[in-house]
Amino acid sequence: MFTVASLPRLHAQQAPRLGSGQARTARDGVYTSAQAQRGEAVYQMQCVACHGASLAGEIGPPLAGQSFLGDWDRQPLADLFDKILNTMPADKAGTLTRPEVADAVAYILQANQFPAGSVNLDAGEAALRQISLPPAATGASADAVTANMSFPAVGSLSQVMRGILFPSSNVLFDVQAQDPGARPKPGARAEATTTSARYGDVYDAWRVVDAAAIAIAEVGPLLMTPGRRCENGKPVPVDRADWQQYVRGLVEVGRAAYRASQTRNQAAVSEVTNQISDACANCHRVYRDRATLAMRCTQP
Ligand code: HEC
Ligand code: HEC
Numbered sequence: 001m002f003t004v005a006s007l008p009r010l011h012a013q014q015a016p017r018l019g020s021g022q023a024r025t026a027r028d029g030v031y032t033s034a035q036a037q038r039g040e041a042v043y044q045m046q047c048v049a050c051h052g053a054s055l056a057g058e059i060g061p062p063l064a065g066q067s068f069l070g071d072w073d074r075q076p077l078a079d080l081f082d083k084i085l086n087t088m089p090a091d092k093a094g095t096l097t098r099p100e101v102a103d104a105v106a107y108i109l110q111a112n113q114f115p116a117g118s119v120n121l122d123a124g125e126a127a128l129r130q131i132s133l134p135p136a137a138t139g140a141s142a143d144a145v146t147a148n149m150s151f152p153a154v155g156s157l158s159q160v161m162r163g164i165l166f167p168s169s170n171v172l173f174d175v176q177a178q179d180p181g182a183r184p185k186p187g188a189r190a191e192a193t194t195t196s197a198r199y200g201d202v203y204d205a206w207r208v209v210d211a212a213a214i215a216i217a218e219v220g221p222l223l224m225t226p227g228r229r230c231e232n233g234k235p236v237p238v239d240r241a242d243w244q245q246y247v248r249g250l251v252e253v254g255r256a257a258y259r260a261s262q263t264r265n266q267a268a269v270s271e272v273t274n275q276i277s278d279a280c281a282n283c284h285r286v287y288r289d290r291a292t293l294a295m296r297c298t299q300p
Pocket of ligand 1: 042043046047048049050051059060061062063067068071080083084087088089090091096104
C-alpha cells in the first residue's frame with residue numbers, strides 16, 4: 001500500500017508580509033523626466049541589444065505594453081527593481097548600481113505612458129515597496145485559437161500531483177534552507193539538494209527555482225481537465241465551486257512564487273513557501289485527507 005507522502009516540514013518564517021500598505025501606484029508621477037532621460041542612456045548602453053529600440057523585445061521580452069504590464073500587474077516597483085538589479089543585463093548581471101537601475105525603471109515607466117512627476121524615483125528598498133504597478137488590463141484571450149484542440153487526461157490526479165506539484169514545491173521549499181545564489185565553497189562537495197541533484201550544472205539554481213514556480217502557476221488547467229479521475233476512480237470534482245477556488249488559490253501562489261524568485265531574494269521565496277503549503281493543505285483537507293480512500297475526491 002502506498003502511503004500518503006507528507007509535505008516537507010516548514011520553517012516558521014515570521015517575516016512580516018512584504019508589500020503591505022502600498023499607498024501609491026506608478027500613475028502618481030513617481031519619477032522625473034530628467035531621470036527618465038538618464039535612464040534612456042543606461043538603456044541604450046545596457047539593454048537595447050536584447051530588449052529593442054522601442055522596448056518591444058528582441059531576444060529578450062518586451063519592456064513596454066500589455067504583456068509587460070500584465071507580468072507586473074499590481075506588483076511593488078521594488079520587485080521590478082530587484083529583477084533588474086539582480087538579473088539584468090542578462091549577460092552581465094549585477095553590474096548596475098542602484099541609482100542606474102532606478103533611472104532605467106524611470107525610463108521603462110515613461111515608455112509605458114506613466115506620467116512624470118516632480119520627485120525622482122528613490123532607489124531605496126523601502127520607498128520602492130510603497131509604489132506598485134497598477135492593475136493591468138486583461139487582454140483578449142486565446143480561447144478562439146485553442147477551442148478546437150483538446151488534450152484528454154492521461155494520468156490520475158495523484159500522478160499529476162506526484163509528477164508536477166510534489167517535485168516543484170520541494171524545489172521551492174529547499175530555498176528555505178539553501179540560498180540558490182550562494183556560491184559553493186571551493187573544494188566542497190555540492191550538497192544534494194533537489195536542485196543540484198536533479199539538474200547538476202545544466203541550469204543555474206535560480207532558474208530551476210523559476211521553473212518550479214512556473215510549474216505551480218501553470219498547473220491550473222491540469223487540475224481542471226474534464227474526465228480526469230482520482231486514484232479511486234472518482235472523477236476530479238472540477239465543477240464544484242470550492243474545488244475551483246482551491247485551484248485558483250494554488251495558481252495565485254504559484255504566480256507569487258515566480259515573482260519572488262525573479263527578485264533572487266531567498267527570504268522572499270521562503271516567505272511564499274508558507275503560502276504554497278497552505279494552498280496545498282486547503283484542498284487536501286477537504287478532498288484528500290478523508291476517513292477512507294474511497295471518500296477522496298467526493299463532496300464532503
Ligand atoms: C543579453 C540580453 C539582455 C540584456 C542585455 C538585458 N536583458 Fe533583460 N531580459 C533578457 C531576457 C532573455 C529576459 C527573459 C528572461 C528573464 O526574465 O530573466 C529578460 C527579462 C527582463 C525583464 C523582465 C520582463 C518581464 O516581463 O518580466 C526586465 C524588467 C528586464 N529584462 C530589464 C532589462 C534592463 C533594464 C536591461 C538593461 C539594464 C536588460 N534587461 C538587459 C535579456 C537581456
Ligand atoms: C485543488 C485541490 C488540490 C490542490 C490545490 C493540491 N492537491 Fe494534492 N491532491 C489532491 C487530491 C484530491 C489528491 C488525491 C488524488 C487521488 O487520490 O488521485 C491529492 C494527492 C496529492 C499527492 C499524492 C498523495 C498520495 O496519496 O500519493 C501529493 C504528493 C500531493 N497531492 C501534493 C500536492 C502539493 C505539493 C500541492 C501544492 C503545491 C497539492 N498537492 C495541491 C488535491 C489537491
